[in-house]
Amino acid sequence: MYCHLSQIIRVTQKIFLFSLLVTCSSLAQPNEALGHKKFAVILLDYAHDSKELSIDIINKGLFNSEYSVAQFISAASYGKTSISGEIFGWIKPEVPLYGKGWTACWPLDQNRFNILLKHYPKVDLHAYDGFIYYVHRKAGSKCSAGVANTYGLQSRPTYTPFGKQPLGLIDTRISYFSNKFYFPYQAYSNITNSTVAHELTHTLGISNHSNAYVCGSRTLSANPEDCKILSRSDLFSIMGLRSQASHPNIVNKERLGWLDDDNIISVSKSGTYKIYANNDPKDNIKGIKIKLKSIIPISDKLLMSHVYLEYRNMEGFDKRDSFFRRIKQLNKHDFIITNTDGALVYAVDCVTYNYCIPYLLNMNPQSITPAYPPGELANAYLFKDRNFKVVNNNFSITVKDVSSKVSLDLVVDFID
Numbered sequence: 438m439y440c441h442l443s444q445i446i447r448v449t450q451k452i453f454l455f456s457l458l459v460t461c462s463s464l465a466q467p468n469e470a471l472g473h474k475k476f477a478v479i480l481l482d483y484a485h486d487s488k489e490l491s492i493d494i495i496n497k498g499l500f501n502s503e504y505s506v507a508q509f510i511s512a513a514s515y516g517k518t519s520i521s522g523e524i525f526g527w528i529k530p531e532v533p534l535y536g537k538g539w540t541a542c543w544p545l546d547q548n549r550f551n552i553l554l555k556h557y558p559k560v561d562l563h564a565y566d567g568f569i570y571y572v573h574r575k576a577g578s579k580c581s582a583g584v585a586n587t588y589g590l591q592s593r594p595t596y597t598p599f600g601k602q603p604l605g606l607i608d609t610r611i612s613y614f615s616n617k618f619y620f621p622y623q624a625y626s627n628i629t630n631s632t633v634a635h636e637l638t639h640t641l642g643i644s645n646h647s648n649a650y651v652c653g654s655r656t657l658s659a660n661p662e663d664c665k666i667l668s669r670s671d672l673f674s675i676m677g678l679r680s681q682a683s684h685p686n687i688v689n690k691e692r693l694g695w696l697d698d699d700n701i702i703s704v705s706k707s708g709t710y711k712i713y714a715n716n717d718p719k720d721n722i723k724g725i726k727i728k729l730k731s732i733i734p735i736s737d738k739l740l741m742s743h744v745y746l747e748y749r750n751m752e753g754f755d756k757r758d759s760f761f762r763r764i765k766q767l768n769k770h771d772f773i774i775t776n777t778d779g780a781l782v783y784a785v786d787c788v789t790y791n792y793c794i795p796y797l798l799n800m801n802p803q804s805i806t807p808a809y810p811p812g813e814l815a816n817a818y819l820f821k822d823r824n825f826k827v828v829n830n831n832f833s834i835t836v837k838d839v840s841s842k843v844s845l846d847l848v849v850d851f852i853d
């Protein structure tokens with residue numbers, strides 16, 4: 438069983454169009470995201486308006502520039518995953534996008550490999566770890582800017598190419614894009630193209646989004662009716678809204694094999710624990726996780742089983758122009774984010790599925806009245822000398838010391 442494009446729900450959002458959270462079965466094996474991944478990049482021109490981007494720009498945006506998606510994946514994974522690609526195109530497909538005139542966002546499943554094979558008959562589909570389709574089509578569509586067709590490695594049919602024998606199933610990664618690359622880069626995300634980085638991270642094995650969980654004036658409540666889930670609203674992650682930072686949070690990095698038990702330590706005893714910045718390239722402790730004695734429901738289906746804490750130094754791909762750290766409020770005044778020296782605290786569900794899904798908690802609830810609700814999470818930090826007690830559980834966490842841009846000391850107190 439696999440996840441088909443038609444299962445993907447698209448939502449319109451202020452800035453981008455994204456695919457919404459989907460949970461699909463996957464062939465994902467532990468650590469399958471690690472190592473070098475070679476992609477075939479297939480450029481499909483359906484518009485025929487001579488406005489398609491140059492291959493050089495696409496190559497730089499994906500693989501060969503300071504803020505390329507490849508550099509981002511390399512930094513986010515601490516060098517444990519690298520990507521490269523071979524570009525095919527521009528191809529002008531004979532089969533139009535489905536329907537009368539133009540009604541589909543992407544080539545049909547049964548056409549996608551055949552288009553490549555028709556124009557490049559010697560291509561061996563098995564020679565690639567994944568396929569990136571870049572579609573140049575008429576502007577003004579309601580299509581998303583990008584979409585992941587697989588979550589980690591998944592089986593995909595190749596269909597019969599031109600009456601020959603079927604090539605059967607291949608285990609691969611597939612993503613589609615249509616939005617333009619921006620140069621030198623998108624200051625909004627500090628990556629040449631954050632949609633591409635988002636969808637490629639899906640195809641490396643993250644089937645969920647990084648979400649938020651807000652509880653009115655409280656940091657957390659044991660009663661989910663006091664709270665709400667804001668899907669994809671972690672402002673500090675490429676798998677969320679990425680306005681404040683871009684690296685995936687440590688929960689997603691753990692799932693991809695980029696961080697392990699030595700980097701995210703399980704805490705079950707009182708003590709002081711030093712955590713280094715999420716993006717620190719050294720192989721040191723990047724966060725702590727604490728298993729809850731008493732699980733907290735966060736909806737009628739989802740459960741908070743763990744709390745994770747991490748620290749961002751806001752450098753590298755997490756750096757932002759101050760313009761992008763402003764939060765527009767209902768009263769029209771901007772809330773300026775000046776202090777980022779705190780821990781980010783995640784409610785994490787590691788029991789509903791066989792992987793963990795993060796929900797950013799707001800340690801300073803209602804400190805911002807944003808015009809766009811997830812904006813309040815921009816000030817979600819647990820700051821120095823502040824304390825967080827997980828309701829119905831026997832421990833509290835305090836940020837004791839901050840070595841700005843480097844590390845935090847967390848004091849965990851178990852009461853019994």
Ligand SMILES: [Zn+2]
Nearest residue numbers: 455456457639
């Ligand atoms: Zn997504």
